[in-house]
Amino acid sequence: MAKINNIHLKNFRNFSAYKLSFDKKLNIFFGKNGCGKTNILEGISLIAKGRGIRNSNISNLIKKNENNFLIKNNLEIQNNNYDLEIFTENKIDKFKKVIKINDDLSKDSLEFLYQSVSFLTFTPEMERLFQSSPSYRRNFLDRLIFSGRNDYNRLINKYKKCLIERNKIIQNNSIDNDWLNHIEKEICTIGLEIHNLRCSQLNNINNNINILKKDHKFQFELELKIKDDFLKNDITFEKYQSILKDSRIHDKQYGGTKIGPHRSDILAIINKDFEAIILSTGQQKTVVLMILLAQCNYLVNNIYISPILLLDEIGSHLDLHNRELLLDMINRFEIQFFLTGTDKNLFSFVSTNAQYYNITS
Ligand SMILES: Nc1ncnc2c1ncn2[C@@H]1O[C@H](COP(=O)(O)OP(=O)(O)OP(=O)(O)O)[C@@H](O)[C@H]1O
Ligand SMILES: [Mg+2]
Structure with a gap:
């Protein structure tokens, strides 16, 4: 199982320096529009291969008027801890994401990371999945x-x-x-x-x-x-x-x-x-x-992968059935969840012991 213990965002999107630690399996980010909730999920998602949940240009991730971002993570994979550093390399005006694992830049380490960490995401656009x-x-x-x-x-x-x-x-x-x-x-x-x-x-x-x-x-x-x-x-x-x-x-x-x-x-x-x-x-x-x-x-029962769930704006628009679906997902699996919503009260139906984070950039 892969678990993120903490994240430290430096000059990433709207954050100059922002640190969060995660002890529980269920983590809920709440705060007003534009405070940076989706940005934090995006920062987490960069651990995987690719450009993250927004599929954004890497250069857009750097805080305005800064030259680079740095995301530090401590990650637990099968009970071992790994320190990650994610930043960009700028070659002839082309930005490339770089990941260092325990100070190591080797392909083998990166392959190990990619094999060990998997994300499943929900984004608000998916509410129109069949109309897009x-x-x-x-x-x-x-x-x-x-x-x-x-x-x-x-x-x-x-x-x-x-x-x-x-x-x-x-x-x-x-x-x-x-x-x-x-x-x-x-x-x-x-x-x-x-x-x-x-x-x-x-x-x-x-x-x-x-x-x-x-x-x-x-x-x-x-x-x-x-x-x-x-x-x-x-x-x-x-x-x-x-x-x-x-x-x-x-x-x-x-x-x-x-x-x-x-x-x-x-x-x-x-x-x-x-x-x-x-x-x-x-x-x-x-x-x-x-x-x-x-x-x-x-993933969990057939191919023994424990995904990390990033569910953006999942709190809104949930009737009883959808709440039950979400609760089932949270309770059924021993995996890590990151949920966002504008208001803490949107998650009052969650009975599992959750950690709430009031995001203020
Ligand atoms: N590269 C950047 N530099 C500085 N600020 C940025 C950068 N990219 C995005 N932002 C700012 O980050 C903020 C948006 O953050 P984000 O989308 O995470 O908000 P949110 O909390 O998810 O809001 P909502 O509830 O509306 O979804 C905006 O104010 C935006 O201007
Ligand atoms: Mg958002």
Whole structure:
């Protein structure tokens, strides 16, 4: 299990110097709008690979008029303590996140950290998950996969690079056929891998919701599926490759590749009857909480990963059912939670022993 013992933010976002220690499993940040609650979650999320929960440009994380930020953490992984330092390196106006673990910058240490720490997040935008764009939903799903396999983003990045390369080649008047065939082969291999991982991730969630149904009365039935007119059950590598080849002229005019997992969407069927797009924002929050609960169950009980939950603005808009969902998540697992809301009273229903932090920057 991974647990964050403390965080010290220096010149990070709106904080000059701010230190918090975490002794309990449930930590609640409250305070007025703009006091820095989401910024603290963002600071915590930078422990993982990538640019954190806002996916912000690294340079925006530095406090205005300062040159660098420093985030210090003490982290507990399987009963051992590690001191982390997160800061940026500026190379030719390009900012890069750097993590030092016990003063060590080696790749092995970083790999160990990435393997040991996993985050699951809720952000207020997710209340409109099924009304936002397919790319938002794909990203949501990809983050869930990433929480269980930290090498997944490499696959996504490689796939994106191959698509860019294919587009470059087909725009060129003198096409290098061998190179194009090779790239398309890569696209099919990686594309199918991504598609299969997404399908199995959604299956895991569906299965875990069914398991949880035995002792949690959910408000409605939920089934998640991939929606893609091209990537269907009968898709094979050969078919994928030949359709890609046949669509080169079309894709040249279109300016990109028209088929593949970058065009997929996620469908949520409610009560075997209708799509989640017509749900209210509060009901969409229910769906997201069900997914997060199921994913926690999967990570903890199936692949023995203890995620850290970062739930931003989770306090507002919670009816009785959503409160029960959140409480179930908190009580069921021995993992660390960070919740935010504008008012302490929003969390009065939480019976678990929580630590409250009044955030004043
Ligand atoms: N690089 C930066 N330098 C200085 N201040 C920044 C920087 N980036 C963001 N801020 C400030 O941080 C504050 C926002 O913090 P944050 O989003 O964490 O607030 P919050 O407590 O989550 O508010 P809300 O309740 O509205 O969600 C804003 O006042 C914003 O101007
Ligand atoms: Mg916020």
